[in-house]
Amino acid sequence: MSDEILPVQGHVSPRAEERYHRPRNYGPLSQFNGQACITGPCGDTMEFWIQVDVERVTRVGFTTTGCGPSRAAGSMATELATGQPLTSAAQIEQADILAALGGLPPAxxxxxxLAANTLHAAIQDYVEHEAP
Ligand code: FES
Structure with a gap:
């Protein structure tokens, strides 16, 4: 994660801004059974690691090469998914992440x-390779 926080145009909620600087669950998991890495159209890459135990997401970690909003979005995706049954975590969408953050600037x-897609891909990786 770069230390540089680029300025973002538009209103930023306090909840999102706080995560620009202090994203939760940042970094790979040492033990995981689902993983995915996606590069979005913007050229930034996000990676998620998940640990699923008895069909429940018990831990999630992520990294991003992207901007402050991508840190906030990745962070909130991990926060929303942690502790959820796998089926519920798989239904976390872009709109849920934005709502939980109090919105992001339109741009x-x-x-x-990208955060939702990478989370879904990590869940799919678990389903394809690890699910009982
Ligand atoms: S601009 Fe690429 S993830 Fe934010």
């Missing part, structure tokens, strides 16, 4: 889509 809303 950064796609960061939440």
């Amino acid at each position: 950064s809303e796609h960061c939440a889509l």
Whole structure:
């Protein structure tokens, strides 16, 4: 994660801004059974690791090469997914991440889509390779 926080145009909620600087669950998990890495159209790459135990997401970690909003979006995706049954975590969408953050500037809303897509891909990886 770069230390540089680029300025973002538009209103930023306090909840989102706080996560620009202090994203939760940042970094790979040492133990995981689902993983995915996606590069979005913006050129930024997000990676998610998930640990699923008895069909429940018990831990999630992420990294991003992207901007402050991508840190906030990735963070909130991990926060929403942690502790959820796998089926509920798989239904977390861009809109849920944006709502939980209190919104992102319109030009950064796609960061939440990249977070949702990468979470879904990590869940799919678990389902394809690890699910009983
Ligand atoms: S601009 Fe690429 S993820 Fe935010």
